[in-house]
Amino acid sequence: MMHLSVKSVDAWWAHVQKQKIAEKYNVQISPPEQRPWNMRDFVLIDPSGVLWRISENTD
Template sequence: MMHLSVKSVDAWWEHVQNQKITEKYNVKVTEPEQRSWKMRDFVLTDPSGVL
């Protein structure tokens, strides 16, 4: 697993959506959400299941 810090998670998520990353690379992407550990993030999982 890897975390990438960005200024705006929502803007980055929108960029991933606009680039059609899920279709191009057969990955899964969750919607951004606030985590209990005080981090807002989303998860991108590759075809082999790696986060």
């Protein structure tokens, strides 16, 4: 698993959607969610099976 901390999850989510990453690379992506541990994130599983958690702190 990889964890990428960013300033704006929504901006990253918009970029991933605009670039059609899921369709181009046949990867699984889940939409942004607020997590109980004070993070908002989305998950992307890349073609090699690595889970990427792209998140921002919300505290």
